[in-house]
Amino acid sequence: xxxxxxxxxxxxxxxxxxxxxxxxxxxxxxxxxxxxxxxxxxxxxxxxxxxxxxxxxxxxxxxxxxxxxxxxxxxxxxxxxxxxxxxxxxxxxxxxxxxxxxxxxxxxxxxxxxxxxxxxxxxxxxxxxxxxxxxxxxxxxxxxxxxxxxxxxxxxxxxxxxxxxxxxxxxxxxxxxxxxxxxxxxxxxxxxxxxxxxxxxxxxxxxxxxxxxxxxxxxxxxxxxxxxxxxxxxxxxxxxxxxxxxxxxxxxxxxxx
Amino acid sequence: xxxxxxxxxxxxxxxxxxxxxxxxxxxxxxxxxxxxxxxxxxxxxxxxxxxxxxxxxxxxxxxxxxxxxxxxxxxxxxxxxxxxxxxxxxxxxxxxxxxxxxxxxxxxxxxxxxxxxxxxxxxxxxxxxxxxxxxxxxxxxxxxxxxxxxxxxxxxxxxxxxxxxxxxxxxxxxxxxxxxxxxxxxxxxxxxxxxxxxxxxxxxxxxxxxxxxxxxxxxxxxxxxxxxxxx
Numbered sequence: 291x292x293x294x295x296x297x298x299x300x301x302x303x304x305x306x307x308x309x310x311x312x313x314x315x316x317x318x319x320x321x322x323x324x325x326x327x328x329x330x331x332x333x334x335x336x337x338x339x340x341x342x343x344x345x346x347x348x349x350x351x352x353x354x355x356x357x358x359x360x361x362x363x364x365x366x367x368x369x370x371x372x373x374x375x376x377x378x379x380x381x382x383x384x385x386x387x388x389x390x391x392x393x394x395x396x397x398x399x400x401x402x403x404x405x406x407x408x409x410x411x412x413x414x415x416x417x418x419x420x421x422x423x424x425x426x427x428x429x430x431x432x433x434x435x436x437x438x439x440x441x442x443x444x445x446x447x448x449x450x451x452x453x454x455x456x457x458x459x460x461x462x463x464x465x466x467x468x469x470x471x472x473x474x475x476x477x478x479x480x481x482x483x484x485x486x487x488x489x490x491x492x493x494x495x496x497x498x499x500x501x502x503x504x505x506x507x508x509x510x511x512x513x514x515x516x517x518x519x520x521x522x523x524x525x526x527x528x529x530x531x532x533x534x535x536x537x538x539x540x541x542x543x544x545x546x547x
Numbered sequence: 548x549x550x551x552x553x554x555x556x557x558x559x560x561x562x563x564x565x566x567x568x569x570x571x572x573x574x575x576x577x578x579x580x581x582x583x584x585x586x587x588x589x590x591x592x593x594x595x596x597x598x599x600x601x602x603x604x605x606x607x608x609x610x611x612x613x614x615x616x617x618x619x620x621x622x623x624x625x626x627x628x629x630x631x632x633x634x635x636x637x638x639x640x641x642x643x644x645x646x647x648x649x650x651x652x653x654x655x656x657x658x659x660x661x662x663x664x665x666x667x668x669x670x671x672x673x674x675x676x677x678x679x680x681x682x683x684x685x686x687x688x689x690x691x692x693x694x695x696x697x698x699x700x701x702x703x704x705x706x707x708x709x710x711x712x713x714x715x716x717x718x719x720x721x722x723x724x725x726x727x728x729x730x731x732x733x734x735x736x737x738x739x740x741x742x743x744x745x746x747x748x749x750x751x752x753x754x755x756x757x758x759x760x761x762x763x764x765x766x767x768x769x770x771x772x773x774x775x776x777x778x
């Protein structure tokens with residue numbers, strides 16, 4: 291059963307979908323059924339280390355080729371993110387004043403369920419608890435070539451959107467055959483398939499666990515395909531992965547009032 | 548899901564917020580001599596220009612360790628670059644803090660040893676070299692009120708009990724207040740988060756079998772022993 295974490299009337303609850311209900315209601319663990327718009331959606335699990343991949347779809351590498359000095363054959367491009375960047379479904383992400391290029395990145399997020407150290411690819415999927423959707427925003431105006439992508443680009447408050455649901459691995463027959471897409475204000479902007487991952491999930495777990503112990507609750511953001519575009523204040527950004535979820539986010543101004 | 552498989556860092560502090568959050572950020576290239584050592588390469592590809600914003604890295608929970616923990620040197624690597632330095636423990640939510648107000652956001656300070664495999668390049672995030680298990684030991688924190696000037700502290704590294712290297716928290720690209728202010732300009736630091744001021748340019752190497760002792764005057768001492776990774 292897929293699960294969410296939501297805040298409702300002063301407490302944090304686990305929640306599940308209401309079977310056969312088309313009116314966008316969810317059921318709290320205590321049995322109450324509430325409208326999904328009446329809760330605050332949190333990241334759907336207790337998030338540990340946030341591990342992100344850059345340049346992990348061949349078409350996206352081609353899209354960025356003009357500014358790159360690497361090829362897809364290099365070591366996976368891994369970077370880490372901090373907990374302050376996390377935000378849930380239906381949240382607002384702030385767009386810094388005066389920037390020219392802030393873009394979404396729709397990504398399959400792989401949640402670790404069992405500690406992994408020196409795990410071979412053939413055994414890796416047994417360490418996966420499940421999946422969710424991530425929108426891993428970047429503000430390209432701030433890119434610098436030191437430990438790139440630098441935190442000012444990728445680790446901004448509210449820039450790592452996760453949710454709405456945690457979907458157990460057993461409910462995802464093939465995580466490498468999922469269509470993903472991003473719509474901005476209803477218009478299709480980004481489309482891809484996890485079949486096109488350069489480093490697939492077992493390869494990523496083998497690589498990462500070769501030098502760090504992955505722990506339950508750690509999450510691997512597997513990268514984004516071709517089709518990133520600028521977003522502006524007022525935009526509704528919806529990242530969707532078939533069978534995993536439809537993650538809604540709104541872009542707001544970066545004002546203090 | 549299972550719990551932590553590695554020892555928790557020293558989470559307690561005698562002043563609010565009383566414990567660390569587990570979020571640790573390390574300032575990189577915060578000693579001007581690190582960039583000077585690169586010479587004209589700073590202006591050449593892939594870097595093309597000197598850094599403008601603070602250069603940072605996340606230190607994940609698997610990398611955190613405490614005083615007295617042993618740390619494994621990976622097989623096939625002869626030595627680690629040591630990373631003696633000052634850790635700044637955040638006491639209040641710090642977002643867009645002016646430099647003049649920054650020190651009022653600090654709960655305390657601690658000794659850190661931000662280890663890494665030797666790096667050939669500063670272009671990519673170097674997670675494989677830095678985010679390894681136990682590579683970021685942190686000592687016990689002392690309240691900020693006990694540290695008169697965090698930018699004027701002597702740092703000593705001893706290997707097997709012999710002092711081999713000395714450094715200083717001063718003379719950084721950004722000192723404690725300037726760093727905290729600049730980082731809070733693009734990401735909010737929360738109570739219990741730790742921001743490492745950064746290593747010094749000439750931090751020495753250490754090998755498996757060596758006992759590292761980092762001392763910062765007025766802050767504390769952090770002991771860790773390097774061991775060869777079990778085959």
